[in-house]
Amino acid sequence: MRKRVIFPQVGLPYLLLLPQLAITSVFFFLPAGQAIWFSFLRQDAFGIRTEFVGFENFVELVQDPLYLESLWITLVFSFWVTALAMSVALGLAVLADRHIRGATAYKTLLIWPYAIAPAVAAVLWIFIFHPQVGLLGRFLNGIGVAWDYKLNGTQALITVVVASAWKQVSYNFLFFLAGLQSIPRSVLEAAAIDGASPARRFWTVVFPLLSPTTFFLLVINLTYAFFDTFGVIDALTKGGPAKATTTLIYRAYIDGRVNLDLGSSSAQSVVLMLAVIALTAVQFRFIERKVHY
Amino acid sequence: MHGPVATTKGEAIARAEEAAERADALRQRADWLTHAILILGVALFALPIWIVLMGSTHDVATISRGEVPLLPGPYAIENYVAAWTEGSARTTRVPVSAMMLNSFVMAILIAVGKIAISILSAYAVVFFSFPGRMLAFWAIFITLMLPVEVRIFPTFKVVSDLGMINTYAGLIVPLIASATATLLFRQFFLTIPDELVEAAKIDGAGPMRFFKDVVVPLSVTNMAALFVILFVYGWNQYLWPLLITTTGDVETIVIGIVRMIGSEADTDWHLVMATTVLALLPPVAIVILMQRWFVKGLVETEK
Numbered sequence: 001m002r003k004r005v006i007f008p009q010v011g012l013p014y015l016l017l018l019p020q021l022a023i024t025s026v027f028f029f030l031p032a033g034q035a036i037w038f039s040f041l042r043q044d045a046f047g048i049r050t051e052f053v054g055f056e057n058f059v060e061l062v063q064d065p066l067y068l069e070s071l072w073i074t075l076v077f078s079f080w081v082t083a084l085a086m087s088v089a090l091g092l093a094v095l096a097d098r099h100i101r102g103a104t105a106y107k108t109l110l111i112w113p114y115a116i117a118p119a120v121a122a123v124l125w126i127f128i129f130h131p132q133v134g135l136l137g138r139f140l141n142g143i144g145v146a147w148d149y150k151l152n153g154t155q156a157l158i159t160v161v162v163a164s165a166w167k168q169v170s171y172n173f174l175f176f177l178a179g180l181q182s183i184p185r186s187v188l189e190a191a192a193i194d195g196a197s198p199a200r201r202f203w204t205v206v207f208p209l210l211s212p213t214t215f216f217l218l219v220i221n222l223t224y225a226f227f228d229t230f231g232v233i234d235a236l237t238k239g240g241p242a243k244a245t246t247t248l249i250y251r252a253y254i255d256g257r258v259n260l261d262l263g264s265s266s267a268q269s270v271v272l273m274l275a276v277i278a279l280t281a282v283q284f285r286f287i288e289r290k291v292h293y
Numbered sequence: 294m295h296g297p298v299a300t301t302k303g304e305a306i307a308r309a310e311e312a313a314e315r316a317d318a319l320r321q322r323a324d325w326l327t328h329a330i331l332i333l334g335v336a337l338f339a340l341p342i343w344i345v346l347m348g349s350t351h352d353v354a355t356i357s358r359g360e361v362p363l364l365p366g367p368y369a370i371e372n373y374v375a376a377w378t379e380g381s382a383r384t385t386r387v388p389v390s391a392m393m394l395n396s397f398v399m400a401i402l403i404a405v406g407k408i409a410i411s412i413l414s415a416y417a418v419v420f421f422s423f424p425g426r427m428l429a430f431w432a433i434f435i436t437l438m439l440p441v442e443v444r445i446f447p448t449f450k451v452v453s454d455l456g457m458i459n460t461y462a463g464l465i466v467p468l469i470a471s472a473t474a475t476l477l478f479r480q481f482f483l484t485i486p487d488e489l490v491e492a493a494k495i496d497g498a499g500p501m502r503f504f505k506d507v508v509v510p511l512s513v514t515n516m517a518a519l520f521v522i523l524f525v526y527g528w529n530q531y532l533w534p535l536l537i538t539t540t541g542d543v544e545t546i547v548i549g550i551v552r553m554i555g556s557e558a559d560t561d562w563h564l565v566m567a568t569t570v571l572a573l574l575p576p577v578a579i580v581i582l583m584q585r586w587f588v589k590g591l592v593e594t595e596k
Contacts, residue, residue, distance in 0.1 A: 021433075023467070024436055030447075032447070111584070123345075127361065128341055133356055174588060175592065265445070269443050273443045
């Protein structure tokens with residue numbers, strides 16, 4: 001953790017740490033602390049009086065069917081984004097890892113969606129899914145399928161899942177490829193000499209050896225689906241129709257920024273903080289142990 | 294091997310060659326299939342971009358009718374000039390050039406700012422011993438668990454109390470504290486051999502001299518890698534600028550596009566498409582041009 005040889009100065013390190021700690025205190029710890037404090041308060045309708053209400057904001061959240069529904073939507077949404085983005089990436093990585101000509105070119109052609117903002121990815125997919133100006137949307141309506149993600153909740157969810165997963169595939173692809181390339185050739189050759197078929201080799205040798213990468217990506221993808229997909233949802237559906245794509249983050253944004261509901265928004269922030277802390281803790285546990293079988 | 298015993302040496306060789314040819318043919322078939330699927334994958338990834346790129350060269354009527362052109366049209370220059378100089382006249386009226394400038398300022402200052410404050414704090418934590426060192430380290434580390442998204446309202450309140458709404462400072466400063474960059478530099482500093490520090494001390498070099506002449510030059514690759522990742526991070530911010538900007542003055546291109554679409558009743562789709570192309574060009578270009586550093590940086594920061 002620390003070097004054996006160090007500089008003896010005492011004041012200097014504080015000076016070096018100052019910018020980072022100042023920003024962290026003002027923009028991280030102060031608001032996080034306020035979120036916790038406000039989550040126990042309630043303001044009256046005019047914002048004049050505030051009173052301490054204990055856990056009432058949390059109790060209300062848990063009893064609010066709409067909040068529970070957005071929790072459920074978040075889980076369904078995150079599951080599909082993660083499953084889709086990871087399985088497509090793994091498939092492509094396995095193929096690109098084969099020793100074929102042009103493997104590097106494929107790599108270049110597959111990683112650039114990483115650079116596209118979630119909100120911009122959403123705009124790109126408008127021109128696929130939109131019932132009037134989208135390629136697929138128009139086609140579906142043309143053959144008699146009533147497709148409009150602005151009216152149908154399930155279709156809205158499909159649209160935001162596809163746009164979110166599309167953007168995340170390249171990230172997963174890079175990590176799966178790095179994971180595959182670190183598997184020693186000798187292990188694979190041994191399995192091949194024992195007569196294992198390619199499919200069997202994949203499931204019994206490659207996949208277990210990839211498990212650290214897979215677990216790591218699982219956490220990263222869940223975090224992405226929970227928090228970073230705000231732009232996709234805001235650009236495509238604005239949480240609608242009828243709140244069908246309102247995830248926890250989207251709801252926290254609406255309650256905090258639009259409805260200016262101090263207590264409830266803060267309580268939601270605290271719940272989300274707990275979720276991030278749990279995800280991060282899981283991530284570090286797995287990385288520490290370097291999960292293998 | 295289990296077949297009938299070869300009568301002559303020649304026959305055995307012929308049989309072996311035949312087997313090798315069969316294996317080759319099989320491998321070749323598998324290779325073709327691999328290429329086919331990869332090309333399909335690449336095409337699937339490129340399709341949405343292709344549609345927008347082609348669409349941005351047609352007029353608004355073509356797009357609104359839903360023709361979804363897959364080939365270039367004659368309006369490329371007109372559309373890009375209109376978007377660049379005026380923006381969407383029917384919705385936001387903010388020229389894309391202004392949004393691009395804001396995005397560039399934001400992305401570059403976030404990247405440079407994060408690198409600067411992270412390298413300093415990592416240097417303090419690794420090369421010095423002082424009371425509160427572990428506390429400082431944990432204070433930085435724990436910010437990993439507090440992304441903007443989970444403290445939307447209170448952070449907005451702090452920024453607005455400081456009068457930083459609709460300013461570059463409000464857009465940038467709250468985002469430049471980063472645990473990831475600090476952790477990466479710390480990791481790297483731990484690999485700098487003690488002998489180097491020893492030698493510097495014997496030569497009478499102080500800590501700042503050592504930092505300037507040894508640590509910074511050694512960290513150049515790490516900085517380049519981080520710059521790519523952080524530039525993309527800054528350019529792609531959405532929720533934060535949405536909270537902080539209420540007027541067009543400091544609007545970034547990423548939120549600008551979404552505002553341009555508006556209620557979809559009266560959208561200049563052709564300009565939205567041109568703006569989309571302009572919005573994704575800089576980050577995609579930087580990732581492709583600096584691919585080597587980018588991949589290295591990405592895989593290392595996350596470990």
